Structures are given as structure tokens and as C-alpha cells.
Amino acid sequence: MSTTSITTTETPARPALPVHEGSLGSRIASGMATPGGAVFVLVGVLLVAIMVSNPNFTDPGALIRFAGRTAPIAIAAMGQYYVIVSGEFDLSMGAVIAAQVVLAGNFIGQDEGRIIPGLLLMLAVGALIGIVNGLVTTLLKVPSFIVTLGMMLALSGLVRYITGGAASGNPVDAFRDIGRGGIEDVPVVDIIPFPLIILAVVAVLSVWLMRRPFGRTLIAAGDNPQSMHYSGAPLWSYKTRAFVLSSLSATVAGILLVGYAGVHPSVGAGYEFTAITAVVLGGVVLGGGRGWVLSAAAGAFALELLFTLLTSLGVTSTWRDTVQGLIIIAAVALSARAWQVGRRPRRTTSSDPSPSTDNTATPSPNQPSTGATTGDN
Amino acid sequence: MKARLSTVTSTTIVYGVLLVAVVAGAILTAVNGRNFFSVGNIDNILTTTSILGFIAIGQTLVVLGGSLDLSVPFVVSLSSVVGGGIMAGQSGNIGLAVVVTLALAMVVGLANGLIVTFLRVHGFIATLGTGLVISGYLASNYKGSHGSAPLDFRLLDATRIGPVPMSTLIMLGCAGVAVLMLRRTRLGHHLYAVGGNAEVARLSGLRTSVPLIAAHVICSALAAVAGLLLLARLSVGNPTIGSQGGYDLMSIAAVVLGGTLLAGGKGNITGTLAGVAIFAVIDNVMGVMQVNPFLRDVVRGVVIVVAVAVYARRELDTRPPRFERPTGLDAALQEAR
Numbered sequence: 001m002s003t004t005s006i007t008t009t010e011t012p013a014r015p016a017l018p019v020h021e022g023s024l025g026s027r028i029a030s031g032m033a034t035p036g037g038a039v040f041v042l043v044g045v046l047l048v049a050i051m052v053s054n055p056n057f058t059d060p061g062a063l064i065r066f067a068g069r070t071a072p073i074a075i076a077a078m079g080q081y082y083v084i085v086s087g088e089f090d091l092s093m094g095a096v097i098a099a100q101v102v103l104a105g106n107f108i109g110q111d112e113g114r115i116i117p118g119l120l121l122m123l124a125v126g127a128l129i130g131i132v133n134g135l136v137t138t139l140l141k142v143p144s145f146i147v148t149l150g151m152m153l154a155l156s157g158l159v160r161y162i163t164g165g166a167a168s169g170n171p172v173d174a175f176r177d178i179g180r181g182g183i184e185d186v187p188v189v190d191i192i193p194f195p196l197i198i199l200a201v202v203a204v205l206s207v208w209l210m211r212r213p214f215g216r217t218l219i220a221a222g223d224n225p226q227s228m229h230y231s232g233a234p235l236w237s238y239k240t241r242a243f244v245l246s247s248l249s250a251t252v253a254g255i256l257l258v259g260y261a262g263v264h265p266s267v268g269a270g271y272e273f274t275a276i277t278a279v280v281l282g283g284v285v286l287g288g289g290r291g292w293v294l295s296a297a298a299g300a301f302a303l304e305l306l307f308t309l310l311t312s313l314g315v316t317s318t319w320r321d322t323v324q325g326l327i328i329i330a331a332v333a334l335s336a337r338a339w340q341v342g343r344r345p346r347r348t349t350s351s352d353p354s355p356s357t358d359n360t361a362t363p364s365p366n367q368p369s370t371g372a373t374t375g376d377n
Numbered sequence: 378m379k380a381r382l383s384t385v386t387s388t389t390i391v392y393g394v395l396l397v398a399v400v401a402g403a404i405l406t407a408v409n410g411r412n413f414f415s416v417g418n419i420d421n422i423l424t425t426t427s428i429l430g431f432i433a434i435g436q437t438l439v440v441l442g443g444s445l446d447l448s449v450p451f452v453v454s455l456s457s458v459v460g461g462g463i464m465a466g467q468s469g470n471i472g473l474a475v476v477v478t479l480a481l482a483m484v485v486g487l488a489n490g491l492i493v494t495f496l497r498v499h500g501f502i503a504t505l506g507t508g509l510v511i512s513g514y515l516a517s518n519y520k521g522s523h524g525s526a527p528l529d530f531r532l533l534d535a536t537r538i539g540p541v542p543m544s545t546l547i548m549l550g551c552a553g554v555a556v557l558m559l560r561r562t563r564l565g566h567h568l569y570a571v572g573g574n575a576e577v578a579r580l581s582g583l584r585t586s587v588p589l590i591a592a593h594v595i596c597s598a599l600a601a602v603a604g605l606l607l608l609a610r611l612s613v614g615n616p617t618i619g620s621q622g623g624y625d626l627m628s629i630a631a632v633v634l635g636g637t638l639l640a641g642g643k644g645n646i647t648g649t650l651a652g653v654a655i656f657a658v659i660d661n662v663m664g665v666m667q668v669n670p671f672l673r674d675v676v677r678g679v680v681i682v683v684a685v686a687v688y689a690r691r692e693l694d695t696r697p698p699r700f701e702r703p704t705g706l707d708a709a710l711q712e713a714r
């Protein structure tokens with residue numbers, strides 16, 4: 001080895017990569033340009049539109065009550081997010097909510113002493129449903145669409161069989177207060193609903209979880225399951241945990257909904273599609289690998305704000321479905337383009353000159369070594 | 378060789394499951410002191426089969442192309458009320474009503490196909506969206522049943538040729554045409570290619586949008602036929618008849634039960650027909666045994682998952698490693714990015 005070659009390898013002293021690219025403002029701006037960020041802008045725009053059309057909404061108390069009512073949907077959407085970002089579907093969410101609501105009504109009843117055991121039992125049942133969904137999807141290799149569809153049919157059939165399809169006794173009021181109560185006599189906003197507090201806790205936990213190796217691996221598993229499989233990650237375990245989180249979120253949503261809606265087997269009907277719509281509206285890509293967990297919650301808020309806006313504009317409630325359908329198609333069509341723009345160009349790189357002789361002399365520190373650059377196949 | 382073996386076994390398993398269902402059904406019916414193979418019972422099974430059969434044939438085409446159609450129940454309801462409205466009890470209007478209804482459904486299918494192919498929205502969301510649009514229209518404009526079918530049109534459902542209902546024969550005819558389309562025409566082969574791997578199909582010089590749009594149009598048209606059949610059966614149009622039947626998810630379940638991969642590119646119509654028949658047999662047996670209607674859903678859910686688990690293992694194990702694909706919708710959904 002001559003001294004020159006030693007110097008060439010030493011001279012490109014690897015510049016320390018900056019932790020962040022650009023200033024905080026520019027990073028926020030570029031984040032807002034992605035579909036996951038744009039939904040927050042959408043929430044803001046809708047909020048202003050509602051306040052203009054309905055002055056009652058400018059009252060902080062009304063706003064916070066609205067947020068409390070939306071909390072169950074936002075929590076369900078965050079649960080659905082884990083499953084969708086890992087590349088699967090959870091259609092059993094609505095049936096899980098119905099099952100938990102009925103379970104709460106029957107197990108807790110009018111006995112305040114059974115609230116804590118009841119909550120534990122509901123969470124255990126939720127986790128069990130998630131484990132079954134996850135293991136059948138991953139180990140028996142049944143598409144999650146079918147597994148959760150089967151779970152939905154089975155659970156909702158069971159619930160209607162047990163209740164006879166009619167409303168049954170509500171659980172004790174102390175339990176229902178989790179859903180409809182709040183911290184009273186707060187200065188500005190009058191009341192802080194418990195659902196909002198639970199939503200905040202769930203949101204913080206979700207952000208923390210998605211920053212941990214679990215969250216990173218889950219997104220990677222949704223983006224490219226094959227490569228995650230090759231890199232040795234136990235995909236079945238990660239995806240199963242995603243299903244468990246989804247069912248647990250549905251359980252929490254069910255606990256909150258008991259307060260609002262009481263015990264009826266049709267509570268939670270259609271929640272799976274609402275949650276998927278909210279997640280997709282939040283810019284999370286169906287098929288996995290892209291999206292932010294808080295965007296899913298923001299998607300739920302955007303959806304509810306939209307309905308509220310339509311109501312305050314005097315649109316008949318029967319047309320809500322139509323507007324919802326048009327909105328989700330438009331949102332997904334736009335975000336499909338937006339993610340495409342944000343991606344690194346794929347085809348052009350493969351037509352670039354592959355590592356030739358003059359490149360080998362000065363290997364760039366952030367390029368893969370020769371032989372690994374065979375395009376994107 | 379291995380690949381051929383797997384395709385043979387896949388369809389064979391479906392018919393094996395159907396055979397098991399029929400035998401178990403016959404035994405259970407006999408235990409209840411009834412004859413499973415009586416003309417009345419067979420007729421009942423075939424009648425149940427025909428509605429879901431039409432929808433499932435169309436759904437198979439869409440799933441083969443790597444998409445989904447969740448808008449079918451609303452197309453069924455729409456064609457039921459529109460057809461009933463135009464007929465208004467007059468025999469002379471039947472032709473016009475059928476043509477208008479089919480054309481309307483094909484416009485919906487065209488919209489689905491264009492949204493999926495040109496706007497690059499995944500079929501799940503695109504058809505969920507168009508379904509919601511139609512459902513909003515139906516809920517706003519139709520309160521309760523609407524229109525009525527003339528006697529001539531009601532005969533469509535009531536006529537029997539031997540023990541076989543006319544509707545089942547039409548359904549089998551449609552299935553035959555669809556099978557020919559898939560096996561013999563360019564469109565069918567292209568549909569398999571696009572569903573298997575849209576990118577490879579595109580690089581091979583196919584217009585990837587054409588087969589998928591055609592599949593969506595045919596699917597909606599067949600859903601409209603199912604809606605007209607329901608109109609003939611009930612003699613009035615009903616704006617919620619489709620969503621009551623849960624035809625979106627049940628047809629997808631029947632397609633997957635028939636051995637078609639949800640990711641697309643692999644499967645056939647004959648398997649789907651067996652899947653529909655399995656549902657019909659199970660429903661019939663539970664009806665004979667007087668199982669609680671709510672518990673029937675539980676049995677259906679378990680049967681779907683267990684049956685698909687049987688094929689899913691089989692097909693993944695025998696596929697040559699080169700063509701190994703991730704399970705579930707992942708492969709099809711790669712497109713949606």
C-alpha cells in the first residue's frame with residue numbers, strides 16, 4: 001500500500017451527519033406538505049369554517065365537549081393505525097366494541113365493586129381477541145381481511161345471541177362516568193372530559209411506542225415484509241402485537257362509548273370502516289409502511305369536524321355518506337400523489353452509471369459498496 | 378410440475394370441502410327426519426345460491442385483478458329501486474328498465490375502475506367511497522320500498538326448469554361466460570397478469586388499466602343483475618336490500634373460500650361457485666336444524682376462517698420460491714403507494 005492510497009482513504013473525513021436537516025420551521029413546513037401533516041392543516045381549516053358558520057362553537061367549553069365526544073373514534077383510529085401500518089386490516093373493531101359494551105353491561109351491572117375487575121376482564125378479552133386475530137393471520141397465513149371478517153361475524157353473532165338483539169341494562173353510573181364525566185369547574189373550559197384525558201394518555205403512549213424499536217420495526221414490516229423477514233425480525237410477533245393493540249383500543253373506545261350510548265348490540269356498528277377512513281384520511285397508506293400515529297387521530301377529528309360542519313350548514317344527514325365517500329376518495333387520490341413526490345426517484349437511480357472504475361478510487365461514505373447497487377429489484 | 382400440482386389441489390380442496398359440507402348436511406338433515414336431497418330442499422339451496430352467485434362471480438374478476446369491490450351492496454339496492462321505479466308494474470317497461478339499470482351499474486363500475494387505475498386509489502377505499510356516495514343518494518331519495526315489478530318479470534324468479542330455478546340457470550350461464558372470458562380471451566389472460574404483478578404486466582407491454590376497468594364494470598353489472606333478481610323475488614324495489622344482505626363482505630368471503638388469492642392473480646370462477654354453494658349448504662342445514670339466526674353468523678365466521686386456513690397453508694407451501702409473495706393484501710397493496 002502506498003502512502004497516497006492511505007491518505008485518500010483518510011482525507012474524506014466523514015462529516016458528522018446533522019441530527020436534523022434544516023431549521024425547526026422548515027422541518028415543520030416540509031412535514032405539513034406530507035399527507036400526514038396536511039391533515040392537521042385540514043383540521044384547522046375545518047375548525048375555522050365551523051366557527052364561522054356556527055358561532056356557538058367558538059366557546060371553549062363547546063369545543064372541549066366536542067373533543068371529548070370524538071375521543072373514542074380517535075382512539076379506535078390509533079388502534080387501527082398499528083394494524084394498517086403493518087400492512088393488515090382489522091375489520092373486527094366494531095364487533096369488539098359491541099362485545100365489550102355488552103360485557104360491561106352484564107358483568108358490572110349495578111355493583112360498583114365490580115368496576116375494576118370488570119375493566120381488567122374487558123382488557124383481557126380484548127387482548128385475547130387481538131391475539132387470536134394476530135396468530136391466525138401470521139401463523140396460519142390467512143389474509144387478515146378474512147380473519148377479522150370471520151371474527152366480526154362470530155363476535156357480532158354471539159353478542160346478538162346473548163342480548164337477543166335488544167338493549168339491556170346499563171352498568172352502574174360510576175362506570176359510565178368514565179365515558180361521559182369529567183373534571184368539573186375548570187376555569188376557562190368549564191369541564192375537562194375524562195375521554196379527552198384518556199385520549200391524551202393514549203396519544204402520548206402511542207408516540208412513545210412508535211419511536212421505540214417496536215414501532216420502527218412495525219413500519220418497516222408494513223413497508224417491506226420480505227426484507228424484514230430476511231433481516232431476522234419475528235414478523236409474527238410484531239404483527240400479533242399490532243392486532244392486540246388494535247383490539248385493546250377498540251376495548252377502550254367501547255368503555256368510553258358505554259357512557260354515551262349505553263348498552264346496545266349495535267353500539268360500535270360500522271366503527272371499523274370509520275376508523276379505517278380516519279386512518280386513511282390521516283395520510284396513512286393502506287398496505288403499510290407509511291404514516292404517523294397522531295395523523296390517524298387527527299384524521300378522526302377531521303372526519304367528525306366535517307360531519308359537524310355539514311350539520312351546521314344544514315345539509316341533510318342522509319347526504320353525509322355521500323360527502324364522506326367523496327372526501328375519502330379525494331384525500332387518498334391526493335395523498336397517493338403527494339407520497340410519490342416525496343419519495344426518492346426509483347427508476348432514475350437504476351439507470352445511473354453503476355460503480356465504474358473512477359468511482360472506486362474515492363468511495364463515498366454514504367454509498368453502498370460495489371455489487372450492492374443493482375437497482376431496485 | 379409442482380405448480381400444476383398445486384393448482385389441481387387448490388380447486389380439488391374447494392370441492393372436497395363442498396362434498397364434506399353436503400355429506401355432513403345430508404346426515405344432519407336426516408337426523409332431523411328430513412331429506413336433504415328432496416326437490417324442495419335442493420330448490421331452496423339453489424335459490425339461495427343465485428343472488429350471492431352473481432355478485433361473487435363479479436367479485437372474483439375484481440379480486441383476480443388485485444382490487445376489491447365494496448360497493449356491490451349499494452349497486453344491488455340502487456338497481457332494485459331504479460328497476461322497480463321504471464317498471465312501475467307495466468310489462469312493457471321491462472326491457473327499458475333492464476337496459477337502464479345495467480347501464481347505470483356499468484357507469485358505477487366504470488367510475489370504480491377509473492378511480493382505481495387513474496387516481497391510483499386502492500380498490501378498498503375507492504369502492505368504499507363510491508358505495509358511500511350511492512348509499513347517501515339512496516338514503517336521501519328513497520324512503521321505504523319503491524316501484525313494483527310486473528307479473529311477467531316476477532316469473533323470472535318463479536319459473537323452474539325441472540327442479541332448477543331459472544335464476545340459477547342464468548347465474549350458471551354468466552359463470553360459463555366468465556370462465557370462457559378468463560380462459561380463452563386476451564382480456565382474461567391480461568386480468569391474471571395484472572393481478573399477479575401489475576408492474577411486470579406493464580413492463581411486458583400490457584395496458585394494465587384496461588382489464589381492471591373491465592373487471593369493475595362487469596362486477597357492477599352482475600351486481601345489478603342480482604338487484605333485478607331480488608326485485609323479481611320481492612316484487613318491490615328496496616333501498617336497503619343490498620346492505621341487509623351484507624353482500625360486500627360475504628361475496629369476498631365466498632371468493633376467498635373458493636381458493637382465489639385475495640392479493641390477486643390466482644384463482645378461478647369454478648372455485649367461487651363452490652364457495653357460494655358451501656355457504657348455501659351451511660345456511661340450509663342450519664335452517665333445517667333451526668339454529669338461532671344470530672348463532673348462524675358465528676358458524677359462518679368460523680367456517681370462513683378455518684376453510685381459508687386450510688388452503689392458505691397448502692398454496693403457500695407448494696408455490697415455487699421464486700414466486701413467493703407475502704400473504705394478505707400486501708402484494709396487491711404495494712400498488713397503492
